[in-house]
Amino acid sequence: MTKRDDSVPSLARLPTGVRGLDDILHGGFLEGGVYILQGSPGAGKTVLANEICFRHAAAGGRAAYVTLLAEMHTRLLQHLRPMAFFDESVIPESLYYVSAFHTLEGDGLKGLIDVLRREIKGQRADLLVVDGLVAAQESAPSDREFKKFINELQAHASASGCTVLLLTSGLLRHVSAEHTMVDGVFELEDQLFEFRNERSLIVRKFRGSGFLRGRHSFRITDEGVTFFPRVEAVFASASQSDTLSDAKVSTGVPGLDKMLLGGLPAATTTGLVGPSGIGKTTLGLHFLSNSSPAEPGLMFGFFEPPARLCLKARHLDLGMTAAVQRGDVEILWQPQRENVLDELAHRLIGAVRRRQVKRLFIDGLGGFLESATSPQRMSRFFSCLTNELRALGATTIFTMEVAEITGPVTRVPSSGVSALLENLVFMRFVERDSSLSRLLSVHKVRDSGHDPSLREFYITDRGLHVGEAFAGVEGLTTGVAREPASAAAAPPPVTPDV
Amino acid sequence: MQTILVVDDELGAIEVVATALEDEGYRVLSAANGRHGLERLAEGQVDLAVIDFMMPLVDGTSMGRAMKADPAFKNIPIIMMSAVGESVVRERFDGYAAFLRKPFRISALIDTVRRVLA
Numbered sequence: 336m337t338k339r340d341d342s343v344p345s346l347a348r349l350p351t352g353v354r355g356l357d358d359i360l361h362g363g364f365l366e367g368g369v370y371i372l373q374g375s376p377g378a379g380k381t382v383l384a385n386e387i388c389f390r391h392a393a394a395g396g397r398a399a400y401v402t403l404l405a406e407m408h409t410r411l412l413q414h415l416r417p418m419a420f421f422d423e424s425v426i427p428e429s430l431y432y433v434s435a436f437h438t439l440e441g442d443g444l445k446g447l448i449d450v451l452r453r454e455i456k457g458q459r460a461d462l463l464v465v466d467g468l469v470a471a472q473e474s475a476p477s478d479r480e481f482k483k484f485i486n487e488l489q490a491h492a493s494a495s496g497c498t499v500l501l502l503t504s505g506l507l508r509h510v511s512a513e514h515t516m517v518d519g520v521f522e523l524e525d526q527l528f529e530f531r532n533e534r535s536l537i538v539r540k541f542r543g544s545g546f547l548r549g550r551h552s553f554r555i556t557d558e559g560v561t562f563f564p565r566v567e568a569v570f571a572s573a574s575q576s577d578t579l580s581d582a583k584v585s586t587g588v589p590g591l592d593k594m595l596l597g598g599l600p601a602a603t604t605t606g607l608v609g610p611s612g613i614g615k616t617t618l619g620l621h622f623l624s625n626s627s628p629a630e631p632g633l634m635f636g637f638f639e640p641p642a643r644l645c646l647k648a649r650h651l652d653l654g655m656t657a658a659v660q661r662g663d664v665e666i667l668w669q670p671q672r673e674n675v676l677d678e679l680a681h682r683l684i685g686a687v688r689r690r691q692v693k694r695l696f697i698d699g700l701g702g703f704l705e706s707a708t709s710p711q712r713m714s715r716f717f718s719c720l721t722n723e724l725r726a727l728g729a730t731t732i733f734t735m736e737v738a739e740i741t742g743p744v745t746r747v748p749s750s751g752v753s754a755l756l757e758n759l760v761f762m763r764f765v766e767r768d769s770s771l772s773r774l775l776s777v778h779k780v781r782d783s784g785h786d787p788s789l790r791e792f793y794i795t796d797r798g799l800h801v802g803e804a805f806a807g808v809e810g811l812t813t814g815v816a817r818e819p820a821s822a823a824a825a826p827p828p829v830t831p832d833v
Numbered sequence: 834m835q836t837i838l839v840v841d842d843e844l845g846a847i848e849v850v851a852t853a854l855e856d857e858g859y860r861v862l863s864a865a866n867g868r869h870g871l872e873r874l875a876e877g878q879v880d881l882a883v884i885d886f887m888m889p890l891v892d893g894t895s896m897g898r899a900m901k902a903d904p905a906f907k908n909i910p911i912i913m914m915s916a917v918g919e920s921v922v923r924e925r926f927d928g929y930a931a932f933l934r935k936p937f938r939i940s941a942l943i944d945t946v947r948r949v950l951a
Contacts, residue, residue: 401889407845408887409916409935410920426887426917434842439866450889457890 346543349462349498352390353383355562355681358569359547364519366461369499371468371513374523379534379555380413380502381406383507383523384464384590387500388557389420391462392429398462399431401451403439405502408432420559423443431458436467439474445483446469449664451488455497463492468513478511485516500599518542523549528708531673536562540811544673551676563677567712570684570719573726582797584630584694584730587621591749591760592688594786599758601693602728606700606753608735613773614792615734615800617651618762620644623664624653624733632664633729635683637702639664643797651798664688674706680720684727692729700752701735717752719725740764742814745780763793767808767816774811775801834951836860836878837856838869840896841914849893850883853939854946858921867891871899874906883942884929886915886922894926903930910949 350363357363388398415421438446451575475481535550546652547568583598592598625777626632648655658664724731743762759778764771777785788804789811808816837859841847851861864870868891886893900906910930921930929951
């Protein structure tokens with residue numbers, strides 16, 4: 336997952352241990368650094384800081400968690416207890432909770448710095464969290480005094496090698512003294528997108544280290560916090576070089592393989608465009624049924640759960656269940672919920688890497704589109720995703736549903752995406768003799784010729800079969816077949832805009 | 834009137850415990866850490882110390898040990914309180930008369946105080 340585009344000085348790191356975060360930070364915080372973790376109430380600062388402490392303690396480190404005017408420890412620990420990272424056995428030996436608010440009230444910043452210094456020393460802490468920095472700021476008699484406090488804290492952190500996280504609900508709207516002085520600023524947000532919320536992290540500053548730029552989504556669940564590094568940042572260039580090959584991969588449908596002059600070019604991405612019910616998933620099941628130990632398959636679907644897919648395959652006389660049981664095919668179903676776009680991509684890439692998948696069927700593109708909170712990033716997102724899949728050697732088929740059941744198809748769904756697809760196959764219904772026929776056509780294939788004819792295809796209890804080219808009719812791409820004699824009065828054929 | 838010393842680093846916790854004990858007719862002294870707590874003990878007659886486990890500077894177990902080592906304070910009963918389990922506390926210090934796991938009900942606090950002072 337880690338992809339570095341900046342040179343990183345060889346300073347010792349304190350890994351956060353939080354899934355995905357160390358990839359964003361190129362390995363973690365720099366030891367002895369002072370960092371601000373900021374965000375509005377509810378953004379996830381306290382959970383994240385606590386998870387970092389627990390994971391640090393679990394890895395053999397020692398941490399002190401000092402609160403100012405923040406949640407009471409009793410309630411805090413109650414809230415953390417259900418989380419997977421919570422381990423009471425590390426308290427107090429490796430993780431110590433204290434409040435310094437009394438000290439701040441009585442002795443001001445001087446007293447506070449004394450408490451922090453003593454806690455670092457007394458607990459032999461190499462990680463210190465100060466939760467509620469805003470209380471310290473409010474009690475400072477002047478900006479200058481607060482700057483001195485930050486400066487002194489930095490000096491103690493550096494001298495003791497203790498990494499310090501300062502939690503504050505203030506935002507970086509106005510660059511203030513502490514933001515310019517500290518080694519890093521990490522901003523957490525919980526943004527509303529019409530009816531749904533999505534959490535994200537932006538690294539505003541990380542002195543002395545490269546990091547993945549931009550907005551990275553994250554989730555908080557009972558497992559803790561999981562970050563999903565932005566696909567365009569982490570896969571800005573593919574993790575390995577693209578292996579060029581003339582090899583073809585069978586679609587599992589002999590008639591289509593013939594149109595493709597042997598099959599799909601290996602390690603390419605194919606868009607399979609058509610309306611609901613035309614047979615896109617059926618074609619995908621054929622593709623996956625040809626999986627083998629040498630060519631492991633993966634179904635990454637949004638619409639039909641694994642049991643239903645296996646049943647569907649059985650009705651088509653395809654051995655999917657056996658292939659799944661042998662381990663040649665894995666079905667990863669993504670229920671239609673509020674998915675996070677980058678989470679989906681990382682789950683997909685992870686599954687492809689884990690089994691070195693060579694046959695990948697994604698059903699379909701719409702599942703990704705519906706998860707996107709920023710549609711304008713989709714073209715670049717898919718570019719990076721498909722580049723990575725190509726580099727991993729996966730031959731990928733995406734289904735792309737069009738809204739029109741019949742009639743002309745003039746454009747693929749999602750502008751900008753079609754250009755990223757090396758191969759394009761259309762499936763559509765055609766009205767002929769007062770009944771609907773199915774039509775299959777290949778519109779482009781990377782670095783290869785193909786049969787451009789418009790073929791009829793059938794779905795029977797033996798699967799999908801490609802027939803002959805439609806003969807004696809024309810106007811098929813309008814959705815209504817006509818006798819050639821009426822051609823003069825008919826509109827011209829429509830060529831898909833790809 | 835019996836005097837109870839409440840030692841806790843969390844302002845809210847002290848307020849709640851002190852108010853509840855005052856409502857029951859006790860005189861209450863408070864301190865924000867063990868060091869301050871030992872100073873308050875020296876100020877006058879204390880009949881019971883209610884001490885939090887984790888505190889800055891001098892923690893609850895260190896304060897408890899210091900009390901037991903000092904002839905002037907060694908007979909003052911201690912109620913330890915903590916958000917972590919009693920076994921964790923007992924490993925470090927077992928010289929207390931009762932233990933209260935946070936969060937606790939006021940009624941549990943009052944019952945425990947009465948029992949220890951009886």
